[in-house]
Amino acid sequence: MTYEETTGSIGQIPYFDALSQEEKKEVTDGLKTLLRQTFVLEHKYDKRTERFIYNQEFRSCNKHLEFIRDYLSVIGVSVMENSQLGIIYIQGETTMGDKLPKLATLYLLVLKLIYDEQMAEVSTSVNVYTTLSEIHEKLGSYRLFKKQPAPTEIRRTIALLKKYQVLEPLDLLEDLEGDSRMIIYPCINVVLFGDDVRGLLESFEEGEDSDDEPEI
Numbered sequence: 001m002t003y004e005e006t007t008g009s010i011g012q013i014p015y016f017d018a019l020s021q022e023e024k025k026e027v028t029d030g031l032k033t034l035l036r037q038t039f040v041l042e043h044k045y046d047k048r049t050e051r052f053i054y055n056q057e058f059r060s061c062n063k064h065l066e067f068i069r070d071y072l073s074v075i076g077v078s079v080m081e082n083s084q085l086g087i088i089y090i091q092g093e094t095t096m097g098d099k100l101p102k103l104a105t106l107y108l109l110v111l112k113l114i115y116d117e118q119m120a121e122v123s124t125s126v127n128v129y130t131t132l133s134e135i136h137e138k139l140g141s142y143r144l145f146k147k148q149p150a151p152t153e154i155r156r157t158i159a160l161l162k163k164y165q166v167l168e169p170l171d172l173l174e175d176l177e178g179d180s181r182m183i184i185y186p187c188i189n190v191v192l193f194g195d196d197v198r199g200l201l202e203s204f205e206e207g208e209d210s211d212d213e214p215e216i
Contacts, residue, residue: 015067026060030068033057034079034090039165039187042086045127047170052127061088085126085186103149104157110138111167112192115184126186133178151176158182166191 016024033040040061043052061068062081065088069079077092100108111130118128132154139145149157155176161167168183169176 013071023064027064027067030057030061030064031071034061034068034072034088035077037164039087039089039185039190041165041185041187043127044165044185045168045170045183058086058088080190082186082190085189087187087190089187089190100160101157103153104160106139106144107135107157107161108166108188108192109144110135110142111161111184112188113138115186115188128184130182130184131178132176132180132182136178164191 016027019027030040040058041055042058044055045051046053065079065081072079072090072092075092077090079088079090081088114130114134115128136145136148155173158167158169158176159173162169165185165187168185169180170182171177171180
């Protein structure tokens with residue numbers, strides 16, 4: 001599909017038509033990114049430099065935020081911004097998120113607990129580090145592991161949470177071990193709130209399959 005075909009649906013809109021070709025591509029890419037991964041982070045970890053860098057996708061979305069808001073509102077999608085956490089994200093009944101499998105839901109629950117615990121220690125960053133072992137130990141402490149998941153299931157779960165900017169493994173998925181470090185991005189605060197975590201934990205501890213598993 002050509003660039004002209006992808007932008008054809010938003011042609012003949014004064015704001016968009018007045019942009020340069022480069023800016024039109026920024027808007028189009030920003031819309032695609034939000035609809036594909038729900039969240040756009042202001043700063044992301046760069047493995048090459050081993051530090052957090054400013055995310056150009058965030059810059060593009062922020063630059064054209066009002067237009068993107070107006071455009072997506074037509075299909076019932078709200079574009080939200082949390083400047084404290086450095087996130088732009090979408091919400092709405094018409095967003096086509098993934099229904100999370102049970103393991104991904106369990107990971108989300110403990111990631112939120114780990115995130116809140118570390119932030120309570122007066123962290124100077126909105127990002128938190130954890131390991132695969134810490135995640136599994138936390139699940140074990142809540143008796144939520146009946147058996148150790150298969151490595152392929154773990155990798156699939158990590159890849160899904162990475163897609164939605166919740167988790168950033170610092171190692172290749174093929175090389176994941178217990179001591180593999182990961183970054184929990186602040187998007188976890190938008191996916192789950194404290195009451196959600198407690199309610200879901202109670203339902204899983206009671207051995208129920210919750211119908212309220214989060215959808216990203």
